[in-house]
Amino acid sequence: METMLKPARGGEKDVLDKDASATPLGGVNDTYGEDAATEDLPVTPWARMVASGMELLRDPSYNKGTAFTEEERDFHYLRGLLPPAVFSQELQMERILHNLRQYETPLEKYVDIMDLQERNERLFYRVLIENVEEMLPIIYTPTVGEACQKFGSIFRRPRGVYISLKDKGKVLDILKNWPEKDVGVIVVTDGERILGLGDLGVQGMGIPIGKLALYAALGGIRPSTTLPVVIDVGTNTESLLKNPFYIGLRQKRTTGQEYDDLVHEFMTATKQAYGEKVLVQFEDFANHNAFRLLAKYNTTHLVFNDDIQGTAAVALAGLHSALRITGGSLSDQTYLFVGAGEAGSGIAEILALEISRQEKKPLDEARKSIYLMDSKGLVTKARYESLRDFKKPYAHEHPACPTLVSAVKALKPKALIGTSGQGGAFTKEGLEEMASYQELPIIFALSNPTSKSECTAEQAFEYTKGKCIFASGSPFPLVTYGGKKFVIAQSNNCYIFPGMGLGCVISGAIRVHDDMFLAAAESLASEIRPEHLARRQLFPAFSEIRSISAHIGAAVAAKAYELGLATRLPQPKDLLAYAKSSMYTPTYRRYR
Numbered sequence: 001m002e003t004m005l006k007p008a009r010g011g012e013k014d015v016l017d018k019d020a021s022a023t024p025l026g027g028v029n030d031t032y033g034e035d036a037a038t039e040d041l042p043v044t045p046w047a048r049m050v051a052s053g054m055e056l057l058r059d060p061s062y063n064k065g066t067a068f069t070e071e072e073r074d075f076h077y078l079r080g081l082l083p084p085a086v087f088s089q090e091l092q093m094e095r096i097l098h099n100l101r102q103y104e105t106p107l108e109k110y111v112d113i114m115d116l117q118e119r120n121e122r123l124f125y126r127v128l129i130e131n132v133e134e135m136l137p138i139i140y141t142p143t144v145g146e147a148c149q150k151f152g153s154i155f156r157r158p159r160g161v162y163i164s165l166k167d168k169g170k171v172l173d174i175l176k177n178w179p180e181k182d183v184g185v186i187v188v189t190d191g192e193r194i195l196g197l198g199d200l201g202v203q204g205m206g207i208p209i210g211k212l213a214l215y216a217a218l219g220g221i222r223p224s225t226t227l228p229v230v231i232d233v234g235t236n237t238e239s240l241l242k243n244p245f246y247i248g249l250r251q252k253r254t255t256g257q258e259y260d261d262l263v264h265e266f267m268t269a270t271k272q273a274y275g276e277k278v279l280v281q282f283e284d285f286a287n288h289n290a291f292r293l294l295a296k297y298n299t300t301h302l303v304f305n306d307d308i309q310g311t312a313a314v315a316l317a318g319l320h321s322a323l324r325i326t327g328g329s330l331s332d333q334t335y336l337f338v339g340a341g342e343a344g345s346g347i348a349e350i351l352a353l354e355i356s357r358q359e360k361k362p363l364d365e366a367r368k369s370i371y372l373m374d375s376k377g378l379v380t381k382a383r384y385e386s387l388r389d390f391k392k393p394y395a396h397e398h399p400a401c402p403t404l405v406s407a408v409k410a411l412k413p414k415a416l417i418g419t420s421g422q423g424g425a426f427t428k429e430g431l432e433e434m435a436s437y438q439e440l441p442i443i444f445a446l447s448n449p450t451s452k453s454e455c456t457a458e459q460a461f462e463y464t465k466g467k468c469i470f471a472s473g474s475p476f477p478l479v480t481y482g483g484k485k486f487v488i489a490q491s492n493n494c495y496i497f498p499g500m501g502l503g504c505v506i507s508g509a510i511r512v513h514d515d516m517f518l519a520a521a522e523s524l525a526s527e528i529r530p531e532h533l534a535r536r537q538l539f540p541a542f543s544e545i546r547s548i549s550a551h552i553g554a555a556v557a558a559k560a561y562e563l564g565l566a567t568r569l570p571q572p573k574d575l576l577a578y579a580k581s582s583m584y585t586p587t588y589r590r591y592r
């Protein structure tokens with residue numbers, strides 16, 4: 001791919017036009033999933049003005065470091081500003097990986113790789129895309145959790161947009177300060193429930209940054225169209241308030257009208273700044289805000305909540321796969337959730353929707369085989385009045401069960417799904433009980449990061465005597481039990497949201513509908529092949545994720561067209577080919 005850059009000594013810059021092109025992601029019909037053979041590709045028919053010389057080296061969107069060719073070094077006033085060797089992107093990647101592997105702690109690796117994002121964006125994404133399985137635990141769970149806890153200390157350069165209570169009335173101005181005008185996907189948090197680590201205030205920003213890196217790497221969304229946002233309304237975490245390196249507002253969380261007004265100002269400003277079709281993903285809000293914000297904005301904005309809906313879709317795909325191993329249908333089983341918040345009730349509700357759709361029975365009927373436990377034990381009818389709304393549909397007539405083992409004994413669930421954020425919540429006794437009456441118990445320990453997983457993969461296999469079909473939210477190493485090796489698949493919403501974003505963008509969707517998540521789940525489930533199931537592996541390897549995201553994107557887009565929610569007309573004939581051809585690839589452009 002050749003890109004015409006008009007060198008402008010002294011740094012005249014046209015950031016508005018950056019990467020503009022005919023495809024919705026601005027991918028200039030990037031060659032999907034392979035190295036573009038740069039010589040053969042057409043010359044892009046437009047020109048850009050970018051900085052030259054040192055400024056070019058300092059612009060991560062265009063910088064290629066030692067990969068600038070001799071010709072480019074002459075043309076762009078770079079001669080002498082770089083050492084004489086000219087590296088290929090492949091060799092640069094090797095060097096990055098070599099250095100990364102020298103670090104002793106995952107946090108050091110995180111700091112190093114995020115630094116690369118600030119220096120050379122294309123190299124950063126090339127490293128991510130070609131080494132997803134190695135890189136995911138660093139830029140995502142579990143390391144991103146530790147990075148958020150220490151965000152103030154490791155802070156180097158700001159990334160994304162910080163909106164605090166101090167900015168009331170100025171949110172649109174803040175969005176205007178962001179250099180990119182063509183924003184398509186925003187991930188926003190208020191930092192109150194960061195993974196299972198609780199309230200990390202403004203330091204939750206690590207999560208939108210990480211999720212959006214995955215949008216680009218796994219889903220092919222052009223990085224320049226992504227915007228991480230944190231809304232800082234304070235934190236109730238005393239240790240942060242006392243920490244001299246804390247980078248947020250040093251006050252307790254604001255709630256009520258003042259909170260709502262700031263969020264509303266932000267939501268209004270997103271449309272004013274970026275139009276109707278900007279996708280806003282709510283991430284890691286505490287559940288007292290998550291459900292109501294979703295309900296408030298999903299009829300007026302293109303929004304979804306990843307913890308409720310993305311998690312639901314991936315877990316549903318996992319359950320489909322698990323039942324292909326055990327036999328039986330979704331509707332024949334009893335399900336027990338440990339954790340009745342966003343993730344738990346989100347999964348419960350999509351499961352009930354799917355059962356109701358498959359069996360053509362009312363949703364309320366479908367919910368009857370799904371039980372939730374929260375911090376007070378089993379959610380039952382007797383507790384109805386005191387329950388939050390999202391738990392009420394699952395308050396069945398049943399005696400109280402205060403502990404996991406008592407609930408498992410009473411209900412004999414086929415599947416046990418952990419979404420409690422409580423490390424160790426799946427006790428030895430509870431897991432032994434799950435294995436006492438069935439051959440292949442389904443055990444999902446979905447809480448993140450690793451320290452909050454309801455059990456480890458090893459414990460699941462050990463306490464069920466190797467019988468379990470297991471998935472976790474955070475990565476676990478391979479488990480060997482009874483001489484057999486089991487690859488531990490991750491039931492994590494990162495299988496879904498990149499493809500969901502891709503589908504929304506390529507169709508020009510204006511709303512997200514639950515059926516788009518059902519379509520995403522179905523698409524993901526269809527990627528599971530018999531050889532995966534033979535190994536009890538419920539999800540394909542992350543190395544296949546770009547292709548999976550393209551399929552999910554096409555399925556989501558098809559559903560958006562079917563529901564009349566898509567605005568990109570006419571509908572492309574082959575949505576999968578269109579999704580693939582629209583995806584961002586990080587191969588360097590040739591500048592002249």
Ligand SMILES: NC(=O)C1=CN([C@@H]2O[C@H](COP(=O)(O)OP(=O)(O)OC[C@H]3O[C@@H](n4cnc5c(N)ncnc54)[C@H](OP(=O)(O)O)[C@@H]3O)[C@@H](O)[C@H]2O)C=CC1
Nearest residue numbers: 195196339340341342343374375420421447448473492493
């Ligand atoms: N794998 C994935 O893709 C995802 C994983 N997650 C993980 O799921 C976890 C929960 O997230 P989320 O649902 O948003 O959080 P919420 O705070 O909304 O929900 C947590 C739930 O767990 C319950 N709970 C707390 N302690 C216990 C206990 N000892 N026994 C049983 N239930 C308990 C809470 O009870 P009560 O209602 O009484 O307070 C609440 O219902 C986090 O660790 C998060 O990282 C989240 C999204 C995606």
Ligand SMILES: CC(=O)C(=O)O
Nearest residue numbers: 195284307448492493
């Ligand atoms: C994965 C995710 O979104 C979470 O743990 O919150």
Ligand SMILES: [Mg+2]
Nearest residue numbers: 283284306307
């Ligand atoms: Mg989350």
